[in-house]
Amino acid sequence: MNVNTMAKPFAGVTTFTQSCGLGTAPVPLEPYRSAAFFERERTQVFERAWLVAGRVEEIPNYGDYITVNLLPGNVPAIINRGKDGTVRAFYNTCSHRGSQVLDAGAGNAKRIVCPYHAWTYAADGDVVSIPDEPSFFNVDKKACGLSRMSVDVWEGWIFVNLQKQPEVGLQEFLGTFADRLAGVPYVAADRPIVLQADLDANWKVVQDAFIESYHIPAIHKKTIAETFSSDENKFARLLDARVFGPHRTVSMYGNPAMSIDPAHKVTMLAYASGDTGSLISAGTSAQMDAFLRHDAVNPTGSDCWSMDVNNIFPNTQIDFGPGGFWVHQFWPLTENTSRYEVKFYVPEPLTARQRLQQEMYVARVIEVVLEDLANVARTQRGIDSGGNDFMQIQDSEVGIRHSMDQLLKWVDAPSVTEALR
Amino acid sequence: MSGARLPEGFGDLERYCDTWGLHTTRERHAVRCGSTMEEIRDFYDAMTDRAAEACDLIDSYALDSLPPQVNNLMALVLGLAQAHVAVEIHGQPRAPGTPWPNSLKIVRGLPMLG
Incomplete structure (x- = not known):
């Protein structure tokens, strides 16, 4: 020091x-x-660093979500809280034909329903229903959840990372700065x-x-x-x-x-x-x-x-x-x-x-x-x-x-x- | 008096309800930025004379559930925050050299009248 x-x-x-x-x-x-x-x-x-995307107080309850638009790449993301209390982040795009599943803003969605064809997802991103599912061709529902974005929380700050597999975790990224700011109310x-x-x-x-x-x-x-x-x-x-x-x-x-x-x-x-x-x-x-x-x-x-x-x-x-x-x-x-x-x-x-x-x-x-x-x-x-x-x-x-x-x-x-x- | 927009005794301030007493910070900010110094001074003088009395009346109610007339009075008190920027800080309606209109947006104001 x-x-x-x-x-x-x-x-x-x-x-x-x-x-x-x-x-x-x-x-x-x-x-x-x-x-x-x-x-x-x-x-x-911006596509390699952990980026602050919000605070946990913005999504206190199951189903609460915020949307963010990550610049400069214009990557739309959803950050929400699941039934298990976990904070997750997803790319805001439907696994069916790509539409954004949630409009910009904040709210509560225990079920996320795509406005285009009503594909429906649970708050943890799993697809729960596909209308007229028999007409698809052996669609693997397990593989059709919302695409996950890397997310982590430190001292109430929600960070996302646009690398599919972040090279370094959030703790390592923050290093000794995390120690210095630990416990700030x-x-x-x-x-x-x-x-x-x-x-x-x-x-x-x-x-x-x-x-x-x-x-x-x-x-x-x-x-x-x-x-x-x-x-x-x-x-x-x-x-x-x-x-x-x-x-x-x-x-x-x-x-x-x-x-x-x-x-x-x-x-x-x-x-x-x-x-x-x-x-x-x-x-x-x-x-x-x-x-x-x-x-x-x-x-x-x-x-x-x-x-x-x-x-x-x-x-x-x-x-x-x-x-x-x-x-x-x-x-x-x-x-x-x-x-x-x-x-x-x-x-x-x-x-x-x-x-x-x-x-x-x-x-x-x-x-x-x-x-x-x-x-x-x-x-x-x-x-x-x-x-x-x-x-x-x-x-x-x-x-x-x-x-x-x-x-x-x-x-x-x-x-x-x-x-x- | 039925139909009054402000509590009894504050009727003379009704002329400001549609400008300085609008219900969002953004609107009150716009009123100040679009006013002349004379107009700002007129509201500032009229309102500061009554502000302490208004605050005392408002405080006899729960701040998170004000009756409509009292809420309108609170909005006028908040109009003073804008008037004070011109009178007590800049000495002119807007900060020198700053553009109006401008791209600054209040995306989320304070929960009450913000």
């Missing part, structure tokens, strides 16, 4: 790039605009707010905007800059950064001096009776206490902490903040477009003021996301101009460097084992 202690925080520059074992040379831009690189990412990364995980946007930017341009805080004082001047920077740390330098194979954690500075302007009547109304110093808290103080005491949450134990960014390779980001957790996912569509999804989790409100506070949180989050979205399209247009072949990356942007380092390794590696080495 690489520990960075600084007697006087932010008096000097940080050295996370070196402590994470990374180089310091400029980083190539071609992977952000090249159709050929995009194709290699699709086959070498995901408070209010059954109550997500989901925002989605299709963007005119390569998925890495979008991801890069969420793994560094260097941009916050400039782009988010009015929405959150006060939370992330102060006179003591004008450029929102990082508190910590550590890498775990392809995965990583970055801990960001927070300004403890933030206060509410009494002229802001709505903010005063919502927060006057509350005990939370952050924008929102996802649970009761006892629940939040267990979350905040976890070693992986605010890992440096700083009084000036805003959030931690936990990246699960390649495209999932689990953020921890004083009020709980939230999740970003970055899915490639083409070499210069992507789908962005973010899920925030909030508890059931008990009073009108708490409900207002949650609504203010959602409203502010949407503004922050919109600021980032305008920014990523601008960035992509600049990258596509071809005027530069490299970008200059500073120490607070160490997450971007590590992300690219790993991607370059994965697109070249002949096997996942070698990519993880």
Whole structure:
């Protein structure tokens, strides 16, 4: 474990790039605009890595299902819970003539009935009835179940893998990152707010905007800059950064001096009776206490902490903040477009003021996301101009460097084992 | 008063029910993004004057089963979350440099009036 202690925080520059074992040379831009690189990412990364597809709270009961569309290959999948309580994943296609058996969305289906000819499957994927079966030719029903997709669950996160026989299991893929995040209580995980946007930017341009805080004082001047920077740390330098194979954690500075302007009547109304110093808290103080005491949450134990960014390779980001957790996912569509999804989790409100506070949180989050979205399209247009072949990356942007380092390794590696080495 | 959309004593706020008091976050967000600063300020001033009183009234009911008139009042209180973005954060209807309309979708809002 690489520990960075600084007697006087932010008096000097940080050295996370070196402590994470990374180089310091400029980083190539071609992977952000090249159709050929995009194709290699699709086959070498997204079709070989374990991908986060949901959480177990989304399918608590027998027959509950969600559908997901795995990009960039547009592979439709069903994730459900069987009678035996097991979480399974299937390709969303009928064994008869290939139709999708479930439309996009979520619901409960103890029997999955194909809309085309009513072939019917049990929740475990076995075919249970074929209309007019005698007219088929010795159809082997045992071999006609829904096609299984590799799936595994870790700490409530459901992962799928598009390799028919994954080269490495989920535990091996997560490595020591799994140990670090073991036991984190995901408070209010059954109550997500989901925002989605299709963007005119390569998925890495979008991801890069969420793994560094260097941009916050400039782009988010009015929405959150006060939370992330102060006179003591004008450029929102990082508190910590550590890498775990392809995965990583970055801990960001927070300004403890933030206060509410009494002229802001709505903010005063919502927060006057509350005990939370952050924008929102996802649970009761006892629940939040267990979350905040976890070693992986605010890992440096700083009084000036805003959030931690936990990246699960390649495209999932689990953020921890004083009020709980939230999740970003970055899915490639083409070499210069992507789908962005973010899920925030909030508890059931008990009073009108708490409900207002949650609504203010959602409203502010949407503004922050919109600021980032305008920014990523601008960035992509600049990258596509071809005027530069490299970008200059500073120490607070160490997450971007590590992300690219790993991607370059994965697109070249002949096997996942070698990519993880 | 039968047919009233808001609880007794809040009738003067009915003029906002079809805009700031719509029942989803997406709709209230759209109202703010499509309003002038004057229109936003008008609702902000009228509603903040009554908001504490409204919250106290709402809290005399169970939040997960509000009667229709009280639910409409709750929606107006939530309209303040949007108005506050313009008045207390940006000082203008939308974040500078952000497009409207845009591709951001609220796929799933909060369970109640979200």
